[in-house]
Structure formats: structure tokens, C-alpha cells
Amino acid sequence: MNSIVPDSSTTAAIELLNKSLHRHKVGLADEHAAKLAEYCDLLWEWNAQLNLTRHTDFEQFVTRDLIDSLRLASHIPEEQSVLDVGAGGGVPGVVLAITRPDLNVSMAESVGKKAKALKDICRKLRLSVPVHAARAEDVLKKHHYDVLTLRAVAPLRKILFWFQRHTTAFGSILAIKGPRWVAERDEADKEGLLAGVDLDVIDEYPTPGHDNNSVILSIRYQRPVA
Numbered sequence: 373m374n375s376i377v378p379d380s381s382t383t384a385a386i387e388l389l390n391k392s393l394h395r396h397k398v399g400l401a402d403e404h405a406a407k408l409a410e411y412c413d414l415l416w417e418w419n420a421q422l423n424l425t426r427h428t429d430f431e432q433f434v435t436r437d438l439i440d441s442l443r444l445a446s447h448i449p450e451e452q453s454v455l456d457v458g459a460g461g462g463v464p465g466v467v468l469a470i471t472r473p474d475l476n477v478s479m480a481e482s483v484g485k486k487a488k489a490l491k492d493i494c495r496k497l498r499l500s501v502p503v504h505a506a507r508a509e510d511v512l513k514k515h516h517y518d519v520l521t522l523r524a525v526a527p528l529r530k531i532l533f534w535f536q537r538h539t540t541a542f543g544s545i546l547a548i549k550g551p552r553w554v555a556e557r558d559e560a561d562k563e564g565l566l567a568g569v570d571l572d573v574i575d576e577y578p579t580p581g582h583d584n585n586s587v588i589l590s591i592r593y594q595r596p597v598a
């Protein structure tokens with residue numbers, strides 16, 4: 373692993389991040405916190421050119437991005453291959469790659485400029501994470517993953533519609549959703565998109581500073597027994 377020798381601005385950034393982590397009782401290994409501070413720096417630098425995130429300080433990063441990503445990570449078994457669909461600025465994909473080095477993380481981002489920024493961020497962070505500048509549905513025509521992750525990408529009916537034709541290319545989908553997930557599930561059900569699908573809420577947790585809970589949905593397609 374590459375060692376990080378922080379300069380004074382990096383040290384200040386790590387201190388700020390650690391304060392937020394402490395405030396929200398999030399425990400992280402020192403080297404992961406340092407790498408996340410470096411990630412935020414690169415993300416916010418790219419954000420001046422591209423709209424990648426609205427969370428532009430460590431407090432927002434921890435409460436809105438990191439807690440979601442770590443919660444999601446706790447449901448992914450060791451050493452699995454993961455495709456983060458619609459990675460945007462790299463949440464949860466880059467956070468998973470940093471905090472769960474046992475995982476084999478890839479990202480799909482359909483907007484070319486965003487994918488280019490993600491590639492640059494991963495290169496500078498020395499993360500070996502393939503970034504596909506493509507729609508995830510197209511990536512699944514050539515690759516197989518144990519888990520697809522999604523946050524803030526599309527309503528459930530779209531997610532189910534996109535991936536129903538590619539069910540042999542992945543094991544399960546883990547989607548982070550807000551309270552609208554119930555209405556989204558009902559819409560998907562009306563369109564017949566839940567036939568042959570096991571959809572379960574596997575986690576529910578409060579977002580600091582917000583009244584509503586977030587949920588993690590597990591989506592698995594039932595396959596005929598061979």
C-alpha cells in the first residue's frame with residue numbers, strides 16, 4: 373500500500389474530517405480517513421468545473437455521503453465484485469473502494485465528463501477501480517458482478533426496468549432510498565415490474581439533521597431452479 377505523507381493542508385483537512393467523524397460516532401482506520409480527506413479535496417476541486425456534488429464540506433460529506441456508504445458496505449460480503457451504477461462524483465463507489473479494499477469495485481457513469489473526472493480522481497488516489505463511461509445496462513452485456521449498488525440514480529420502476537433483461541449478469545442489487553421508496557415500489561408493482569423479484573428492506577437508519585429515515589433495499593431476481 374502507498375504511504376501518505378500529509379502536507380499541512382492535508383493534515384488540516386484530515387483533522388476537520390476526523391472532527392465530523394467523531395461528532396457522528398463514525399469509526400474509521402486512520403489510513404482510510406486520510407484517503408477520504410484526499411478524495412474530498414479532489415472531488416471538490418473537480419466540482420468547480422462539473423456539478424458532481426452539493427455536499428461541499430466535511431460535515432455534509434460525513435452525514436450525507438459517508439454514513440450512507442458505510443451502511444451499504446456493511447451489507448456486502450467480503451471480496452465481492454461490485455458495480456456502482458450512476459456513480460456521479462463517486463458515492464458510494466469511491467468510498468467503498470477506500471474503506472473496503474477487499475472488494476473489487478467498478479463504477480459506471482453514463483455522462484462522459486463525469487466519468488473522466490472519476491477516472492482522474494481514482495488515478496490520483498491510486499485506486500485500481502475501472503470506470504466505465506457508459507450506461508450500466510451496457511456494461512452488464514460484457515461483465516458480471518456480485519452486487520450492483522445505486523444511490524440517487526432513478527426511481528425503482530426504472531431500476532427494475534433497466535436490469536430485468538440482465539439478471540444473469542449480477543447477483544443482487546442494493547439501493548439506498550429515501551422515504552419515497554414505498555410509493556416507488558407501488559408504481560413498479562402496478563407496471564408488473566416486481567413479478568419474480570424479491571424486494572426487502574434490509575436496513576433503515578436516520579440521516580443526521582433530517583426527519584426522514586433512509587432505507588437500503590435488497591433486490592434479487594428469482595431464477596428458475598436448473
Ligand SMILES: C[S@@+](CC[C@H](N)C(=O)[O-])C[C@H]1O[C@@H](n2cnc3c(N)ncnc32)[C@H](O)[C@@H]1O
Nearest residue numbers: 458459460463480481482483507508523524525
Ligand atoms: C444524481 S447522480 C447521483 C450520483 C451518486 N450516486 C450520488 O449518490 O451522489 C446520478 C448519476 O447517475 C448517472 N446515471 C443515470 N442512469 C445511469 C445508468 N443507467 N448507467 C450509468 N449511469 C447512470 C447520471 O449520469 C448521474 O451522474
